Structure formats: structure tokens, C-alpha cells
Amino acid sequence: MVCYFFQHSKMLLHLVFLALQLHLAFADDSPLEVFQVEAPLRATYEGASCQQVVVQHEFAASYGTPYVGTYSPPKDCEFSTTIFNISVTSSGINYDRLGLLYFGDIEVWRMTTAMPVRTGIFWNYQKDVTVFDTLIRSEQTVIMGLDNIYNSVFTGTYNVTITALYFNDGEALTPAEMILPISTESSCDNKISVISLPDGDGATSIVFPRNTERAVVSILASGNGAEEFWYRNVLTEHINTFNNTNLSGYSPFREVQLLIDGELAGASWPFPIVFTGGISPGLWVPIVGIKTYDLPSFEIDISPWLGVLCDGTEHKLEIKVVGYDSETTLGTVGSNWWVSGSVFVWIDHHGSQTIGTPVTSNLPPPDFHSSSQFTTDFGLNASLWSELTARRSLSHTSSVTTSTGTRQLTFSQDLSYGNLQNYSASSFNKTLWSQSKGTTSFTSFFNDTLIENSFAYPISFTTDLINPEDFQTTNSTLVAWLERSAQSSTVPILSYLTNQASAQVPGVVTTRQKGSGTYFWNNTYYEFAGAIDPAIGTNGTTEQWYSSKGFLGEYGRHVQAVDGYEPVLILDGEHDHVIQMT
Template identity: 65%
Template sequence: MLMLFILAAFQLGLYGCIASPAASITATRDESGVVKSPLDVFEVQAPLRASYGGTSCEQVVLQYTFAGSYGTPYVGTYSPPEDCEFTTTIFNLSMTSSGINYDRLGLIYFGDVEVWRTTTAMPVRTGIFWNYQKDVTIFDTLLRSEQKVIMSLDNLYDSVFTGAYNVTITALYYNDNQTLSPADLILPISTQSSGQDKASVISLPDGNATVSFTLPRNAERAVVSVLASGNGDEEFWYRNVPTQYTDTFNNSALHAYSPFREVQVLIDGVLAGVGWPFPIIFTGGISPGLWVPIVGVHTYDVPSFEVDISPWLGILCDGKAHSFELAVVGYDSKTTFGTVGSNWWVSGSIFVWKDAGGNQTTGTPRAALVRPASPLSYQHHHDIIGPQNLSWSQSLSYSSINNYTAEGSNKTISALTTGTSYFSPSSKYSSPINNTFSYPITFRTSSTTPVDATTANSTIVASLDRSLLSNAVPILSYLTSPSIFGTPQVLATRQTGSSVYYWNDTYYEFAGAIDPAMGTSGSTEQWYSAVSKVGVYGRHVKAIDGYEPVLVVDEEFPSAIAVPDTELVGIGK
């Protein structure tokens, strides 16, 4: 096979690499004795800096092996660096694994505040590794004091599931020429279980996602950041059907509450803002053969969404306790909002900035909500204006057309989610900043299961086409570092792929989840174009997953690249 590897020469000089204790693992031998190098299973990411060198200081925040770790998180202590001037902090996450196992969800907390949510790649016997960088400067208030570090990564580890996950998180501190204005307080919307050495994530709809806080009377800005991901019965929520259709076939192939999800932020029971989640596909999702060695968008950094609650401060600064609640809803039927399946894991943080002069914030917010509902097409418009003319508004739209045949074993999903939000940069400006996003997705799956799954293979045939398009000034990043994040961060990326995947009930006795011996074949291609505070970055990659998963195209560019459109089925763009 002819393999093409293209790497622009500028990359070596412009963008640095990070080495850490867990950045790579030793080569191993396969069953035939051939030496195999560990596979870099990566997520395409624009560099966060022109160079990762030149740190003021560095330190390891966490280093731990998650083996039989179900219900047993890592618990440690973070101490801020001594004699180190810094304004920017980046966490480098390195993971390695070799053996057989599923993908896992990782939750990283400082005390009761979740600072990073990640998922893992699926290991193979010859080993995998990856690195990912996250700018955590918005948590500067926490980074400058001692914190209890809790990381939950529930993992099975026994004679069958032999893949442990070796995790290292290294903090890189930089002293950049910028004005830093971090939040004065960060309050958790969580179970607040750090005192019991547990991750403070909330499970919905069964758990309680309501907390109560008394905000400072002189709070002048407040923003809620929310992390939410569907797991268990809700992992593939985007291919569910309205509840009334779940009995269409004589099996359990169709799941309830529709393919629409809304994550809500409520203040004293009143809707303050929402997030319409991006459909995260874990590396075991749809077909594992799609995600080797290129993983899905947001696999290593599950995205949060932000709701500016500054317009509410006229009420919230009255010296009384107020409730803050997170909720997840879907459609119970054609016209009714309702609950969802189990389970959504959610947590949130309230970032609060105080008025330096100690002045109490007063005023009454004015809110308007328009939300016409229909079976699979939905619009949402929400406006609120508060003290000092600070405003927050959202306008979102969702459409979905899904087809199910062969007793639900064949599924074609096509959906388009778009939205715009507006926030006031400060009371000095009359024009709000607008942020836009769009994520179209189309995928098809067909599956067959034999009568005796111990002697014959089950089969999944899958294809995927999805994009993520955004043009945004992140609210928290802007308020924390206005001189750096004053211009929009623009991203356009598209992933396409197809895969044929085989397995049976004796599968894990002999092969890993993405082991080519099981007959996996497929290919994945991604286009990525970003304009950020660092500059402009483009990358085009293509991988073939078969007996030897290989990266056959890898092109990097010091410029934006053309990103083709995702092809939707029956939905206008």
C-alpha cells in the first residue's frame, strides 16, 4: 500500500511539542513476535500557543494509573507554584494504555468544581497514547490556592479487560503580556462531595441538580458554565424517537424522549438560558472502527456552554439565598417537554466578579421567552436585560429527520442545530457581542445479530458525516483576559467516515475493542480550519483502519483551508 505523509516544514518551528512522563509507552511485540510501536490516537486541535516552550514554571498536577477504579477516584492535592509569576495556565493531559478495554469517561475536579471532562480512546494490545492541551486560565482563582484534586475514571480491570489507563496532567504556567481579571468567586453547581473524596458530578434525571447560594451584594458580573454529557441509556440520545413511537417494532431497538435534548439553567425556578448539546461520539460509539487513529470532535475535551446571568444581578444581590438548578429535557411526545433517560452527568460553576468599589447592584431584569414546539423542528428565543443595560439573549433552531427500518436495526439520522447568543462585554458598550454555532450531522447504521452470537459474528455497517462551525468570543475567557480574547475564535471542521465492524460474544477473550483480527475495516477523514488568538491554522488528515490502522494523509497549513459542507438528508442548510 502506498502511504502519503505530508507535514509542512513550518510546523516544526512555529509550534512546539510537549513532553511529559506519560507522553509515550514502550513498544511491544504482537502474538507473532513482531515489534509494534504504540499508536498515537489523536484529536485534531489548533495549537493554544505559538510555542509551548518558555514557561515560567511547570509542575505535575496528577499522575496515576486507573486500573480497577470503578467507584474509586484518584484523590490528591494541588499546590500553587512558588516564586512563579504567571497569567496563563495550560494543562497538558497525557494518557497511555495497552490491552483490552472500553472507552471511559474522565471527570477532573478541583474541590467541588469540575475543571475538565474528557473521554478516552479504546486501547489495543500493542498500546496507544495521546496528548491534549486545555487552557484553564478561567480557573485562575482556584489555581492560586491549595485544592483537593479528584479525578474519576471508572474502569474495569481483570483477566479479560486488561487495559489500564496511565494518566499524567502537567500544568504549564506562562507569564504573558496581558491584563488578567479572573473571577473573584467560583461557586459549584454540583453534589459538593469532595469532602467524601468523591467526584461531585450530578446524575440526571434521578439526582438533584439544585443548589442555593447568597451572592455578594456588590457582584457586577456573573456567568454560569455547564458541563453535560449523555451516558448509559442516553449515550446515543441523538438517534432516539419521540416516546410515543418506541413500540413501533417488537423489540427495544428504539429509545425514548426524541433525538432532541436541552440542558437548562434555572434561577429560582425561572429559565435563565439553555445549551443544546453537541453530539459527542465516544471512541466506542456507532462503530469503533471510525475512531482509529483519529478520534471524534471534542472527544478529549467535552465542551461546556455558558449563560451570562449578569442581567439577574439586580435580584441576586439582595443579600438573600437564591436557587440555581440544572435540568435536561427532551420530548415525551409530539408537543410535550419531558424527562430523559438515564443518565446525563452534569455539573456547573458560577463565576462571579465583584465591583471594586463595593457598590451594591440593584435593578429588575426584564425577560422574554418564545418557544414554539413541533415534533422534530424546534426554535427557541430568549432575551433578558438587567442592571446597567447588561443583556443576554439566545436564538436557536433545531431540525431532525430520522428513518428506521428492519425492526429498527437500520437507522438514518440527519439533524441540524444552529444558534446565536448575545452578551454585553460591559456596561460601557451598547452593542452586544454575538456568538454563533452550527453542527449538522448525518449518519447511517445497519446491524445484524445472529441467533448464536458465540459462534457467529454480529455486524455493524456505519457511515458518518458531521461538522462543527463556530464564530465566538467565549464569555469567560473574554472577561478573564479581555486583551487576549477580544476577537472571535473561528472554527470550521468536518469529519466523514465509514466502517464495517464484526464481533461476537467471545470477542473480548481474544481481541481488543479495535483489534483488526475481528475484521474491522474503515476510513475517517477530517478537515480543520481555525482562527484563534494564536493565529491561523489548518489541517487535513485521513486514516485507514484495517489490519494496520494508518494515517495516510496528514497536511498542516499556516492558513485557513476550505472545509467541505456536511451533506444533510432532507434538511435545508
């Protein structure tokens, strides 16, 4: 990989571009860094109080065989912040893989891998796991699942090292005293505790401490298999539009729900993850998609429910994933959504019983509108155009009394969604635009004001499959174009309650990716995956703009990559620098 950083004129950019073109003629077979554009977590990663390896394992033929190890907290080491660094190397041929890291029955990190090439790849990524402080300071069974195929065709293994870095930042943390799982609780059998929905059971019963002061649920959820590209699915009644099996149903809408004793407490309209083999693999080498190495969780403040939850009896917390159904409004989805939840509990150490008024809830049903049009050719369906929009608002409020007095606590959401799709050429050509956006509000720790978080996740792409009728016997060509963004302004609830000093400044992130790629393949494609010659593999151009502003200051980057397998061209633009890091 060739990488240049600079802060000068566009003329210099042009000269560097020419120099890189000349350099490419002599490119070697060095492993390729496949990276995610993200602001650094710290101004420097030097000066750790201590560090230790948490996972070191090669995932080869690892389907159903996770890594299992033991974690012990560091001794004689003062620290307030914990960061996990993952380092991965791979070479050969393989799919992208989903990785899940558990401490016992609690999932602390979900990531997906880059796709390897013959000459090898590597990447590093850092995740702040300070919110799991109560786990990090105790003995834990470490279980990491990374289901991988390894045989004469799929020759890529994943060599994974996760290292814990402990920093003493001199901050007084207020971490959750308890973290309880919503999972299969399979760690005693040396298995990952992820729940597969809709086939599995997403419910668990919990007895909360009577003196709970705050409680927050964090949920990880990602569609896999038949649900990997849920946002380009069609209404179930349209799956046979083209008399083939190329369309998936249950609509392009998904809602991940948290229910407390059967009542909806909060919902997520999830981020559209694109794995590194998704849409067109050439788009994601060497720049991977947004949030690839750290799949996003979402948080629901269930503190307004404490008057109910602190009665000393069991309460049912359940995760569900639903789609839009034109007859029942909300219905089932395809297999398989992998979900897990963690319930973070803060204790009122000066109180013995938390009480509260009944929860006042505003839960109108979601509002959906859908429409579709068809064209025909010689009596057969030739194209399908469809539109689906949705809105949902909800809120829960109650007065909760602890040893510090009585406060009114509120959690509310306002969500909107839109999806436009056009399928043509018997569904082999696809065009999509989709966006979910919304706001979530929770009550401040210091007073009764509401802290509002906002997000917007637009994505659009086209894919055209040339000569689709021949793809079983001769090379076909998949031509793809994509543009997507992630915009957010957030004070994460867990970070805010864990480290109130650093989390009071909203983190504002705006990033945008656009790219195009050509993918040459047939039913024996994987014999050629990762080849140096793009004519028998894949190629593409991807560009990304990134800017963020938060507790550490401001950060910006612009990066472009061309034909990422080999040769590699990476252009780092004028804004690829830290504007201010304190």
C-alpha cells in the same frame, strides 16, 4: 504510527501514499498515537515559567474509586496563563471511559478516553484553564474520576499524567474573584461532585456578594448509559414499534436548562458527542471524534439578574435536562445525564451594593413539529421514519447599576434543531441526520453593544447490522458510515471577561469528519478487541478537514487514516500546516 507532513503537490501525496503502503508491510508493534485534530493553544509550549504534575495515577479497577490528591500553587513563579497537559497510555482490551477532573467541588475538565489496542496507545492533549485562575492560585483537593473495569477480559488500564504548565505572557488578567459550584459538593467525602440527572438533584442555593459586578454560569453536561446516543432516540410512543427493546425513548431532542429561582435563564441544545466506542469503533482509530478529549461546556451570562441576585438572600440555581414529549412538550429523559455547573463571580471593589431594575424577559414556549410514518411487512412493522424540528428564542434584559454607573445588560439566544431518522430491518438498520444550531448574545464589557456567538453541529450516519438474528452465537457485521461537522464563531464569555486583550477576536472554527467502518463482533467480541487481524476486530477509514482563525492567527489541517488498529496509515494532506501563528 506513520505520519508525514508536507505542503507540496498532489503528485507528492500519491508518491507518499505508495511509500507508506510499502512501509506498512514492516510495521512494528509500537504504541499507536490516537489524536484529536485541534489547533494548538500557543505557537510554542516551550518557555514555561514553571510546571508541576497535578495528577499521576493508573486507573485499573477504579469504578467508584477516584484519584484524590492535593494541589498547591507554584511558588516564586510569575505567570498569567495556565495550560493543563494530559498524557495517557493504555494497552489491552477495554471500553472508552469518561474522565472528570475536579478542583474541590468545581469541575475543571471533562474528557473521554480512546479505546486501547493490544499493542498499546497513547495521546496528549492541552487545555487552557486560565479562567479558573482563582482556583489555580490556591490550595485545592484534586479529584479525578475515571471509572474503569479491570479483570481477565477487560485488561486495559489507563495511565494518566496531568501536568500544569504556567506561562508569563505579560497580560493583565481580570479573573473571577469567586467560583461557586452547582454540584453535589462531595469533595469532603473524596468523591467527584457530578450530578446524575434526572434522578439526582441539580439545584443549589447561593448567596451572591452584594457588590457583584458580573456573573456567568458554565455548565458541563453529557449523556451516558441509556442517554449516550440521545440524538438517535425515538418518541416514547414509538419504542415498541418493532416489538423489541432496541429503541430508546424520550425523543432525539435534549435541552440542558439553567433556572434561577424557577425561571429559565438560558439553555443549551448540546453537542452530539460520539465516544470512541460509538457507532463503530473503527472510525476513531487513530483519529478520535470532534471534542473527544475536551467535552464542551456552555456559558450563560446571568448578569442581567444581578438586581435580584445581590439582595443578600439565598437564590436557587438549578440545572435540568429535558426532552421532547408529544403530550407535555417538554418532559423527562432517561438515565443518566452527568452535569455540573460553576458560577463565576466578578466583584465591584469600589461599590458596596449592586442594584438593578426588574428583569425584562422574553420567554415564548419552544415550537416543536413532529411527524412519523410506518411501513408493514406481513402484518408487522418493517420501518419507521420520523422527523422532529424545534425552535426556541429567549432574552433577559435589565439596567444594572454599579460603582461605574448604570448599564443595560442583555443575554439572549435563538436556537433551532432538526432531526430525521429511518429505522428498518426491525430497527437493526438505522439512518440519521440531525443538526442543532443557533446564536447567543451578551453585552460587551466595554460598552452596551452585543457580542454574538454562533454555532452549527450537523451529524449524519447509517449503521446496518448484518445477520442480527445470529449475533449471540456467530459473528455479525456492523457496517457504518458517518459525516459530521462543527462550525462556530465565538468570543467565549469567560475568556473575554478573564483576559479581555486576547478574547476580543472571535475564534472561528470549521471542521468536518467523514468515515466508514466495518465492525465484526458477537457476544464474545471483547476477547478479540484490539487484535492485529481486522477480520476478527474492526477496521475503518476516517478523514477530517480542520481550519481555524483567531487571536493566534490561522491554522489548517487535513488528515486521513485507514484501518487504524493495525496496520496504520495516516496521510497528512497539503493543508496540514500552520498558515500563520504569531
